[in-house]
Amino acid sequence: MAHFPEQGWSLLCNGVLLFEDTGELLPDGQIIAPHKPLGTHHIATAA
Template structure:
């Protein structure tokens, strides 16, 4: 799928989030990577094979009390 040189990581690679963005829809909160992965602003992911990766980074910032 990727036409870049060097090619982007595939959707099965551990660093698959490093692939280039080919379509971005920030108003809807998602982007499509050239390896077919859809990444969401809450850090969840939808893989090309239909697999799901739940959000995996904190989406809040803790402030000092």
């Protein structure tokens, strides 16, 4: 495993690249889109 928080990614022992935004790049090239939940400061409300 390699961890590079200053670059926003980690390499797991199974070959998966894990990105800070929760996206993933699998060893077979498959992409898993980021799925980080939005914080409350990103939610807009209508008045």
